Structure formats: C-alpha cells, structure tokens
Amino acid sequence: MRAGPVHEALAALALVDHHCHGVVAGPLDRAGFEELLTEGDRWPGSSSFDTPAGVAVRRYCAPLLDLDRHAPPEEYLARRADLGPREVNRRLLTAARTGRFFVDTGFDADRLTPPAELAALAGASAHEVVRLETVAEAVAARGVDAGGYADAFRAAALDAVRAPGVVAVKSVAAYRTGFDLAPARPSDAEVTRAARTWLSAGGRLTDPVLVRHLLWTAVDLGLPLQLHTGFGDRDIRLHRADPALLTDWLHLIAGTIPVLLLHCWPYQRQAAFLAAVFEQVYLDVGLTLHHVGPVRARAVLEEALEITPFRKLLYSSDAYGVAEFHALGALAFRRGLGDLLQDRVDAGELSLADALRLARWAGADNALGVYRLPDGH
Incomplete structure (x- = not known):
C-alpha cells in the first residue's frame, strides 16, 4: 500500500459521508x-x-x-x-473514520440502525436525509382524495424536513420512472388526474407525472436534493438512470437548490459534465467504490475528476445493511483519491498544497458547505 503526504492527510481526515444508510443491528x-x-x-x-x-x-x-x-x-x-452484531458494527464503523453520516432513513427503517445509533457506534455525528417517495407513499396509505393529494404531500414533506437533524431530501426517481421525464412542472389538473389513477391502484409511486411533481416539490422545499443515478439493483433500467437525461430540468431549476448526483457509475463522465456546466450540480461515486474495491476506485475517481470542478466532488459510501461497506467505501475513497493526487504531485502537475486542499474539500469540506453545516468553507 502506497504512502505519501496526501495519503497521510486523507488518513487523518474525518470523512463526511453525505449519503449512506444504517446497518442491520441483529445477527x-x-x-x-x-x-x-x-x-x-x-x-x-x-x-x-x-x-x-x-x-x-x-x-x-x-x-x-x-x-x-x-x-x-x-x-x-x-x-x-x-x-456479535454490535461489536462487528462498532469495529468496522470506527475503522471507516467517518466524522459525520448523512443517513437516508426512507428504506427498510425497521431493520436498520437509525442515524443516532449509527453515529454512536462510530463515535461520530449523524444527520437525516428524507426520502420523498416514502413520504408520498405514507400520504397515500393514510388516505387522501385525488384533489387533495398535492397539498397533503407538500404538507407532509414540510413536516418531515422540519424535524431536527434533517439536512436534505432524496428521490429514487431513477428506480421508479427513470429520468426521461418531461422537465416542466406538471399542472394541478395533471397531478390530480395522475393521483386519482395511482390512489385507486395503490402500490409504489411510479407515475411519471407524480414523480415530476415530487421533484418540483423538492425544489420548493429549498433543501439540497440527492438523486440516485446510475448503478443500483435490478429495479433500475440503467439506460434511464443516466443523469444527462436531467439536463432540461436542470436548466429550468437554475438558481434554486443544490442537486447531488449519487453514485453515477457508469455515467461518472456525464455527471462530471453536468457538474462542470451547472452551478448547482455536485456528484459522488459512492456505492461504486465498495463494489469495485480499493484497487479500481482510483480509475472511477479519475474519470469523475477529468472535468469536475474540485469544489463539486463529495464523498459518500452509500453503505447499506453491513458495516463492511462503510469501512470499504472509506478505504477505497482514501486510497483512490490519495493515489491519483499524489501521482500528480510527484509528476509536478499539482502542488502539494493544492493536493492537500483538494483532498480535504472532497473528503469533508465540500459536503459541509453544500449542506450549510459548521466548519464548511
């Protein structure tokens, strides 16, 4: 394993994992x-x-x-x-040396550790990310008429984001419809018609009009919006999860909220383009890192950083279920980013001072700034 000043700085840095999940608490x-x-x-x-x-x-x-x-x-x-589960989780989470977790609580919440418990195991702090599809489906489950759905969803989303510790919202539109959606805000009449169909059929939120309405509601909420893009489980239709499909919508929401493109692989270059040309777009390559492993993490990060402004790359693990992925995600990020930055320093393409600054930005400061938390720059 290589070592150099950049590796040492990353090893000492308490990472900000801006998107992850809890771990299974039982055996x-x-x-x-x-x-x-x-x-x-x-x-x-x-x-x-x-x-x-x-x-x-x-x-x-x-x-x-x-x-x-x-x-x-x-x-x-x-x-x-x-x-035992608690000791395993404690060891692996502390090995990640993560200082802050931003935890998506909208999936499998009954099985996974909540943010406070995850943070306690790691000796860290935690914030919550509200998954908007989960909010919408809870509104439908409670019972609402089609004409009142839009107002009920907005009210429920506002209540959710006002809870202590919430720093962002998230959508899994990539899973439900993909991003090849009409970019404009749907009309009230369109939302009511779509809600009538969905509420009578039940099930997950998969209606394209209501997913568009959800994304525009996220804009209205004013918090950073995380969007799953690229790689995921078999529910994904990968060609529809290309973040470049969001281009027209990003034009329409210019000047509003930060949009955080999660994971991105194999579309890290498309995500990099969006981050380079849209002021409000940021990206990470989380989830990808622990699946490709520490050896290949550099290649993915290098492609993501070909044109990404250095203030636009964030760290996430997207670890879910097993604490091994928290440890592996952090290791892969530190090693991959450390290797590529140190090589540029050694080749005279980057000063050491700049490399150390870029490592700190990507590992922690960029996230703290986007989410407007203390210690951001």
Whole structure:
C-alpha cells in the first residue's frame, strides 16, 4: 500500500459521508449476509463472496475482526457470529473514520440502525436525509382524495424536513420512472388526474407525472436534493438512470437548490459534465467504490475528476445493511483519491498544497458547505 503526504492527510481526515444508510443491528446468517453483499440476485451454485466486493471484504475487513487476510467465508462468518452484531458494527464503523453520516432513513427503517445509533457506534455525528417517495407513499396509505393529494404531500414533506437533524431530501426517481421525464412542472389538473389513477391502484409511486411533481416539490422545499443515478439493483433500467437525461430540468431549476448526483457509475463522465456546466450540480461515486474495491476506485475517481470542478466532488459510501461497506467505501475513497493526487504531485502537475486542499474539500469540506453545516468553507 502506497504512502505519501496526501495519503497521510486523507488518513487523518474525518470523512463526511453525505449519503449512506444504517446497518442491520441483529445477527445475519450466511444467506442474509450474502444477500447484502450484492445489488443483484443470487442463484444456485453462486456466492456473493465470489465478487469484487466479496473478495474485498475478506481482504480488508477480515483483519479488523482479528482474522488473516483472505480468511475463507466460513471463518469470516463464524468470527462475525462470535463477536456479535454490535461489536462487528462498532469495529468496522470506527475503522471507516467517518466524522459525520448523512443517513437516508426512507428504506427498510425497521431493520436498520437509525442515524443516532449509527453515529454512536462510530463515535461520530449523524444527520437525516428524507426520502420523498416514502413520504408520498405514507400520504397515500393514510388516505387522501385525488384533489387533495398535492397539498397533503407538500404538507407532509414540510413536516418531515422540519424535524431536527434533517439536512436534505432524496428521490429514487431513477428506480421508479427513470429520468426521461418531461422537465416542466406538471399542472394541478395533471397531478390530480395522475393521483386519482395511482390512489385507486395503490402500490409504489411510479407515475411519471407524480414523480415530476415530487421533484418540483423538492425544489420548493429549498433543501439540497440527492438523486440516485446510475448503478443500483435490478429495479433500475440503467439506460434511464443516466443523469444527462436531467439536463432540461436542470436548466429550468437554475438558481434554486443544490442537486447531488449519487453514485453515477457508469455515467461518472456525464455527471462530471453536468457538474462542470451547472452551478448547482455536485456528484459522488459512492456505492461504486465498495463494489469495485480499493484497487479500481482510483480509475472511477479519475474519470469523475477529468472535468469536475474540485469544489463539486463529495464523498459518500452509500453503505447499506453491513458495516463492511462503510469501512470499504472509506478505504477505497482514501486510497483512490490519495493515489491519483499524489501521482500528480510527484509528476509536478499539482502542488502539494493544492493536493492537500483538494483532498480535504472532497473528503469533508465540500459536503459541509453544500449542506450549510459548521466548519464548511
């Protein structure tokens, strides 16, 4: 493993993870653990340990549990069970050396640690990100007529974002409809017609008009908006999750709220273009980092940084379910960014002072500034 002044600075930096989830607080059997190691399906004869993420867990997380590197899956899972969920989570979360977590609480909340518990395990602080689709579906579940849906959703969203510790909202439109949506704000009549159809059918919010209404409501709320883009589970239609499809909408909302493009792979270059030409657009390559592993993290970060203004790159892990992904995401980010910046310093393409400043910006300060939290610059 390389070492240099930039690596040392990143190692000492308390990261700001601007998008993640809680971890499972209870025990996991092999099937449960392997399910959380992958975004895809498992099939007979396969193992999630036989993936880049699974190999990285055995390489980098095993020593944190007092095992040899590359410990066999059976030994790894046995040690996990011996230590117990709380100790495993504590060790892996503290190894990430994250100072602040911004936690999406809108999915699987009954199973995962809430923000305060996640922060306590890590010796850190936490803030909440409100998932707007979850708010909309709760409004529908409580019962509302089609004509009152828009006002009821807006009121519920306002209540949610006024709760203590909330710093942002999020949409998973990429999963529900994709981004090839009409960019304009839908009319009241369009929303009512769409709500009538959805409320009579029930289920998840997947109506394109109501998803457009949700995105415009996010603009009205005034908080930073996180948008899942690119890589995800099998619900994603990847060609519709290209953030470049948001271009016309971004023109319409210019001068309003920050838009944070999450994950982005394999569209990190498209996201970089948007960050370069739209003042309000920022990006990360979270989720991607622990799935490609520390060895390939540099390549993804390098493509994202080809044209991204240095004030526009943020760190996130998008870790979900297993604390291993918190540890791996942080390690991959520190190593990947450290390697590429240190190489530029060594080649005379970047001063050390600039490299240290850019590392601090990406690892912490950019997020603190966008979300208007103390210690941002």
